[in-house]
Amino acid sequence: MLETAIVVKVNEGLHARPATQFAKLAKEFSCSLQIFRGATCADAKSAVKLMLLGVKQDDQILLRADGSDESDAVRRLLQFLSEPSAGVSLAGHDANDRLVEKAAAVEAGSRADADKPQDPRVQEPAVTEASVRGVAASEGLADGEAFVYLPEALRATRQFIEPDEVEGELARFGVAFREAIAALDSQFETMGQHDDIVEALTDVAQSDEFSSAVKDRIASGWDAAAATLQVGEELAAAFLAMEDEYLRSRADDIRGIARQVALRLLGRDDVSLASLSRPCIVLAADLSALDFARACVANIVGLVCIKGSATSHLAIMARAHGIPAVLGLPVADDRLREATTVALDGAQGQVWFDPSPELQADFAARIAQDRRRHAALSVYRDVAPVTRDGRHIEIAANLGSLTEIDAALEAGAMGVGLFRTELLFMDRRTLPDEDEQYNVYSRLAEAFHPRPVVIRTLDVGGDKPVPGIVFPQEDNPFLGWRGVRMCLDRPDVFKPQLRALLRAATLGNVHVMLPMVDDLDEVRRVKVLLATCAQELALEGAAYAMPKLGIMVETPAAALTADLLAPEVDFFSIGTNDLTQYVMAVDRVNPNLAALYRTDHPAVLRAIGMVCEAAKKANIRVAVCGEAAARPEMIPVLIGLGVNELSMSPSSVLRAKKIASEL
Numbered sequence: 001m002l003e004t005a006i007v008v009k010v011n012e013g014l015h016a017r018p019a020t021q022f023a024k025l026a027k028e029f030s031c032s033l034q035i036f037r038g039a040t041c042a043d044a045k046s047a048v049k050l051m052l053l054g055v056k057q058d059d060q061i062l063l064r065a066d067g068s069d070e071s072d073a074v075r076r077l078l079q080f081l082s083e084p085s086a087g088v089s090l091a092g093h094d095a096n097d098r099l100v101e102k103a104a105a106v107e108a109g110s111r112a113d114a115d116k117p118q119d120p121r122v123q124e125p126a127v128t129e130a131s132v133r134g135v136a137a138s139e140g141l142a143d144g145e146a147f148v149y150l151p152e153a154l155r156a157t158r159q160f161i162e163p164d165e166v167e168g169e170l171a172r173f174g175v176a177f178r179e180a181i182a183a184l185d186s187q188f189e190t191m192g193q194h195d196d197i198v199e200a201l202t203d204v205a206q207s208d209e210f211s212s213a214v215k216d217r218i219a220s221g222w223d224a225a226a227a228t229l230q231v232g233e234e235l236a237a238a239f240l241a242m243e244d245e246y247l248r249s250r251a252d253d254i255r256g257i258a259r260q261v262a263l264r265l266l267g268r269d270d271v272s273l274a275s276l277s278r279p280c281i282v283l284a285a286d287l288s289a290l291d292f293a294r295a296c297v298a299n300i301v302g303l304v305c306i307k308g309s310a311t312s313h314l315a316i317m318a319r320a321h322g323i324p325a326v327l328g329l330p331v332a333d334d335r336l337r338e339a340t341t342v343a344l345d346g347a348q349g350q351v352w353f354d355p356s357p358e359l360q361a362d363f364a365a366r367i368a369q370d371r372r373r374h375a376a377l378s379v380y381r382d383v384a385p386v387t388r389d390g391r392h393i394e395i396a397a398n399l400g401s402l403t404e405i406d407a408a409l410e411a412g413a414m415g416v417g418l419f420r421t422e423l424l425f426m427d428r429r430t431l432p433d434e435d436e437q438y439n440v441y442s443r444l445a446e447a448f449h450p451r452p453v454v455i456r457t458l459d460v461g462g463d464k465p466v467p468g469i470v471f472p473q474e475d476n477p478f479l480g481w482r483g484v485r486m487c488l489d490r491p492d493v494f495k496p497q498l499r500a501l502l503r504a505a506t507l508g509n510v511h512v513m514l515p516m517v518d519d520l521d522e523v524r525r526v527k528v529l530l531a532t533c534a535q536e537l538a539l540e541g542a543a544y545a546m547p548k549l550g551i552m553v554e555t556p557a558a559a560l561t562a563d564l565l566a567p568e569v570d571f572f573s574i575g576t577n578d579l580t581q582y583v584m585a586v587d588r589v590n591p592n593l594a595a596l597y598r599t600d601h602p603a604v605l606r607a608i609g610m611v612c613e614a615a616k617k618a619n620i621r622v623a624v625c626g627e628a629a630a631r632p633e634m635i636p637v638l639i640g641l642g643v644n645e646l647s648m649s650p651s652s653v654l655r656a657k658k659i660a661s662e663l
Helices: 018-024 047-053 068-081 099-105 163-191 195-205 206-219 224-240 246-250 251-266 288-293 313-318 333-338 356-379 402-410 434-448 484-490 490-506 520-541 554-558 564-569 578-582 591-596 602-617 635-641 650-663
Strands: 002-007 034-036 042-045 060-068 135-138 141-151 280-284 300-305 323-329 341-347 350-353 394-399 416-420 453-458 509-514 548-553 570-574 621-624 645-649
Touching: 002 068, 018 068, 018 416, 018 650, 034 047, 034 554, 042 047, 068 520, 135 313, 141 300, 141 333, 141 356, 163 206, 163 224, 163 402, 195 635, 206 224, 206 251, 280 341, 300 313, 300 341, 313 323, 313 394, 313 650, 323 341, 323 484, 341 356, 350 570, 356 650, 394 490, 402 650, 416 434, 416 645, 434 453, 434 490, 434 509, 453 548, 484 490, 484 520, 490 509, 490 520, 490 645, 509 570, 520 548, 520 564, 548 554, 548 564, 554 564, 554 578, 554 602, 564 591, 564 602, 564 650, 570 602, 578 602, 602 621, 602 635, 635 645, 645 650
Parallel strands: 141 280, 280 300, 300 323, 394 416, 394 645, 416 453, 453 509, 509 548, 548 570, 570 621, 621 645
Antiparallel strands: 002 060, 034 042, 034 060, 135 323, 141 341, 341 350
16 A cells, blocks of 8 residues: 655646546556545545545645555656646546547548547647636637627717707608618517517607607707707616616617617717628627627627626527627726737637737637537437446436527437526516417427426516516525515416416426425425416316426525425426525626636535435436536536436537546
8 A cells, every 4th residue: 555645736726627637547547546635535536526525726635545556546646636737738538439439430521639529628729828818608719800899878969059950950860760760670570579579669769758859859959969869868767767677677778779860860880789791709898688689690709798707698698509708808898999800718718809820820720620529529419328337317408498499409409408488578568478488388398309398487586677577676686586486476477387387298298497496385385386277277178287396406505405305396406507606605797706606616516415315315316407517527527426417508418418428
């Protein structure tokens, strides 16, 4: 037996990636290997146990080896632990990739490295050049022309006009107004959005409060552009003063209408994501999900934003479309305006403004290599992963709308692990009724039949307002009246959704999942409500089926009482985004705290382990639907803890299948 002490020099210690790599290296030796940190010991061949050991950089540990090849094992492992770059240098050396080799062999023009995919999170450019680091929001590489999306505040060139100019200014306003309304109709037709949104905005624009008020202001001696902007601000302020959240959120729409009219009056063109005519990288201070929905997504090859986090709606949408994105970038607006070309690494969160020709050439080579790797992964489309110890792992897709179904099916998703229903309720004037919801849920169920589709009930709160629900003003809406808490208090909102889900369950393998569960009583109250809805449907003669019921485990309370909750439900799905936020007491949308937002922290891993253990004892399945499910270095950890299913953006499904198949 050999024992040796060493000070760990691996960057940031044995967190997820280096722990996984260290355990992989340790498994090459037949001798037993243990790591001691103080009085605590862990099997060096278990990545999970290593992470739970919490070894940090500069910690002193004891390595113990016992067996015939103990000398070689100690030498190799000490070398790993003593090198700061060890967590990077061993990355990507996937061994015996038989299926990918088969795919590469039949792929015309493929290169030898295509059958040995590396983790794009740890690739480094061959050319060293200064970069800016933000939040890694959507992995992938991009290099190209910059499209700066920074709408500037408009100011009229003058405020007042002469009396003999009034008639001409009124005529100018009339033309600009009609053109703006026509453009609005065209824009929303292209978006495929609800007609009622267009109707609402057009009605407001044509109302006396806007168009007539502008005309009155012009008649009193104001310049047309100045009058338009001023009336727009006044009307927007009036909307902001209203209690209804939907109406409050329309203030930006009013400003948008006024802006479009004023732009025409000033003879200026506004920056617009809908006008993208060629592939480019979008640079913005901030982008809303609606901004993204209006964009010509096919021409967005990358996203860089000053604001935003890895778990924002924008990040989720970028991942769904496979668009590399870096958010929370610590730069000023002017830095974005100065850029003409950009390179970015969405997995590392790095951005290079105006990269050199050498770096651009390096990126072009790496992007081409990534495309070959992705093509090679297509062999996994119909694979149902089974680990080497015989465990079947489901790889499902997270979806937010029906438009993402094709991408999920094309990637070989084994069902839907999370369908976010809140997007059905947002950006509209009224709540969706039961029939509208039924049509969406039934189309989803039919598309994946007989695979399961897990539909999360409405998860909104003060941070995501919807029409028809007045949310209280809360200092911290993430800890407030949201999720199942709100739904149980509003049966008029909750029951139509449950009825629609019961009806859709007759057409497919529908599972219902409750968000933000804290207490066993909440689950039991939902069960009573489900039974009531079923009884009502039976009396009405409507077809229905009782779906499986599960919960999202995303609060510490649910994790700590998982043993009590498990007997009451059919499955668990761990929402690592919020669970990490709450366990670590870190605001996940604050880019300044990104380094502390770690799903691989021992505290979070122990919470996940508790949930898996409770699920195993109750003989129910446990999934992970948070963003950690798609991270290559986390997949072995989560499966090692006992997770049966991983659910992620469609663009990550193939790689996850490959990784799970090799464990």
